[in-house]
Amino acid sequence: MKKMTMADIAKVAGVSKTTVSRYFNGGYVKEETRQKIEKIVKEYDYEPNVLAANLKANKTHTVGIVCPTLTSYASSRMMMNIDQFLKKHHYATIIINTNHDELDEIKSITKLTQLRVDGIILLATSITMAHRDIASKSSVPIVFMAQAYDDGVSVINNDYEAGYKIGEYIYSNGHKNVVYAGVSRKDVAVGVIRRQGVYDGLQNVHPHFLETDFSAEKTIDKLNDYLKNHTCPTAIICATDTIAMGCMKVLKDHGLRIPEDVSVTGFGGYWTSTVMSPALTTIKFHYAHAGQTAGQIILDMIEEKEVERATLIDFTFIEGESVRSI
Template structure:
């Protein structure tokens, strides 16, 4: 069964059937005839034939660093809502935080049969940027901001400001920071910058010995970083953590050491993980609007594909502080 057969059964030309299948103009009388034949025969258009006619596969490549991350899951959820609504499907590539695998997938999607790509970036390198800037098809960078490519990014600096300011309003005077590598411009560099600048604006000293760079983003990484501070005998009354998962680990370590949160040490973080309102004590955290960011990235990509928009676009998401028990103490 092909469009020639459909055309004969409907007593119309193959060109008319082709226009019908591609949403072109067809008179109502002929449209009804074609629809009746298709319904009777159960005909479905060949995806490869549609690709030849339209030049599109209706596939979007999405490269993610870690599928198990809640923030990544929210971004992907936002992307798929927009993309699916536009009758496109998502081809997901999970790199497992492997930089070489990220580069490999960027190269694969550059030449493979996808109509566009969304790359959720973390540790950006010159190689990443060179590949993205060489794309002849639409590509959007999500979660990082770089020049020469369309980007949707989060207010990591502002989130750190809000989380740190909350600690100061809770009466904290000597505040530690559990961060991540500064090679990560968003979660590492921007959040540490927001933390340090907020202390200085409030005339609170920045103690370098109270800043610990965690090995990763996990709860055990937060536990290990907090243990380093305790083993060194450092004193502090507040802790700003770059992510919620680091904060959970830090609070667990403090609890095991017999240190009460928030009575002795207040804790704030960035991410607003679902566990933030469940973990005890409930964690004060800043929501970066990851799902909204995913939707924005999906919308920009769809506009680039469907309307042939080549203009580089940038969008920053807003953030919101949720104050909970971990900073709620009497000053």
């Protein structure tokens, strides 16, 4: 049996080949016509030659996603929603994990450009001069996520206001002996902006800074060392829920009760934070919305539409059971 072509579908449907092409490329087609074409496609089990069509249109209908890790709750939620959103618009994604290697991020952007992707979304841990250089020279539109990029387009969490909310909450509950467990200033969003929000919210309380990374393992080691040489704080504010989980394990191992002896807060609003005992007081960032927003922005940039330079994703404060008033 002769293989069905796009021209054959147009003939059977009684429409132009251009209309059929728009259907397969996600363009506007009247609903009645769309249903008619869809019925014919299913009946004849037609599969378009995507590669040939893309080469002709000088598009690959792919978007590259560069991420620092595949194990992070935040990253995985954002990537999943980016992928789902783009699929609905007939785009495939190529995901590259860099394992927090900044040099690999730059190499990955180059590699994706060579693969002729139509756009790139970078979940950045920091923005270096190398990032700025490659972004300024790139012929492919790039959206930065999680870190503000003043010379380009970014989708960022409202880190300062989220930090201020937690700091203010701990201060209003009477805590004066506070530890802030956070990451280095290399990560501007979390290590600088979120931290400054916390400190400002605490007003005249000056917390001890306990530097860790994003892992529970390192946090456990750092807090164990801290407790050997310092009196136990009444509250620990953690830069992420994962850091909070590490702190809660250490406190329980030391026979300390949460929140009776030590209050703990986090940032992230992970699902696991709600089923912990006690449930964690935290900030829930809207990762699904962030992913969908980034997906829409990169599509608009591919179509050369005007977009906002910076899009701020808001948050929700979740009052759990891990903080007491003193």
